[in-house]
Amino acid sequence: MSIISDSLKRIKPSPTIAVTQKARELRAAGKDVIGLGAGEPDFDTPDNIKDAAIKAIKDGETKYTAVDGTPELKKAIVEKFKRENNLDYSTDQITVGTGGKQVLYNAFMATLNKGDEVIIPAPFWVSYPDMVLLAGGKPKIVKCDEKDGFKLTAKKLKKAISKKTKWLILNSPSNPTGAGYSKGEIEDLAKVLVKSKKVHILSDDIYEHIKYDHFNFFTIAQVSELKDRTLTMNGVSKSYAMTGWRIGYAAGSKDIIKAIGKIQSQSTSNPSSVSQAAAVEALNGTQDFIDERSNAFKERRDFVVKSLNNIKGISCLKPNGAFYVFPSCKKLLGKKNKLKTDTDFVEKLLEKANVAVVQGSAFGLDGYFRISYATSMEKLKVAMDRIKSFCESLS
Ligand code: PLP
Secondary structure: OOOOOOHHOOOOOOOHHHHHHHHHHHHHHHOOEEEEEOOOOOOOOOHHHHHHHHHHHHOOOOOOOOOOOOOOHHHHHHHHHHHHHHHOHHHHHHHHHHEHHHHHHHHHHHHOOOOOEEEEEOOOHHHHHHHHHHOOOEEEEEEHHHHHOOOOOHHHHHHHHOOOOEEEEEEEOOOOOOOOHHHHHHHHHHHHHHHEEEEEEOOOOOOOEEOOOOOOOOOOOHHHHHHHHEEOOOOOOOOOOOOOOEEEEEEHHHHHHHHHHHHHHHOOOOOHHHHHHHHHHHHHHOOOHHHHHHHHHHHHHHHHHHHHOOOOOOOOOOEEEEOOEEOHHHHHHHHHHEEEOHHHHHHHHHHHHHHOOEEHHHOOOEEEHHHHOOHHHHHHHHHHHHHHHHHHHHH
């Protein structure tokens, strides 16, 4: 009999981490691989944030803290929601975890019963379905079309809601497509959700600050009828280049927040005390570098989208957020090229052209691939040349 639990057998390791690992191995074997698979900014954490962490260490903030966040950090989060999203929360409506990932995981563990459905628009962030499965729930994947900008429409949402629906996950701007939902698009979905009366919404806003072309970020808790049913997750990983510090947070109804804290109290306890002190500075300190970095990302996005659309057989939408693009490689698949699937495409691209990207099917939509452009322009230029030569060699 296997020692491994049945719940673990339901899930698979993260495919994005697998690609990053493969690229690392090839590099170690002497190959000049360019990795466009990783989901983290290439910038460093700003100095004022690092200094706050050093001060915390020197001041002895090195002990256990309150399980779901220090009062200082919760206060900074309450102020962030007020300042940036015009949302009012009290500190007992806030929870802090070891990355947004842990907050989401705890939320599902705290709320899902066997058979409860979670609507996940595809393409999705790879961890959503597996987290739902691990918690005993049922992912209900709803494929979103390229013609709709890979976004969920009200019509599709209405069709997907059943008696068993517990949550809808919304992620804007999105990983893997970079698509951001406009206020109007969110309000259209909200109409369906207000009518449904019971569906809860998990809004993953982790890419809130990485946006372009005057995109106005709007989060669904701002629709007042839905605020009580919405858990808004955010974090410092992407906006403040703090992926390694592991601080994420959420705001929502007191009962869910308390339940999340209960799980945390019996699993990891508080997130790192030093990282929490750093996150206070991230939220309360200068925000100037956010726009500067977004401008650098925008330049890369424009370059990558233009380069991809110049390659025969590839087409790519121009997204308004995050640091990903999700081009189609459908025209290059087929018997002629001996590439049946997007997985064949990315494997051959890595093998022949030394560029690591992630297949669309890992995100729930076949025929595409994800490029993370959170890397230097120099590397992006070489990578785009290599992708072009590879695709041309196919026809
Ligand atoms: N949500 C999305 C859409 C992500 O892409 C990520 C990280 O890649 C996370 C949540 C989790 O971020 P973290 O755990 O670093 O806060």
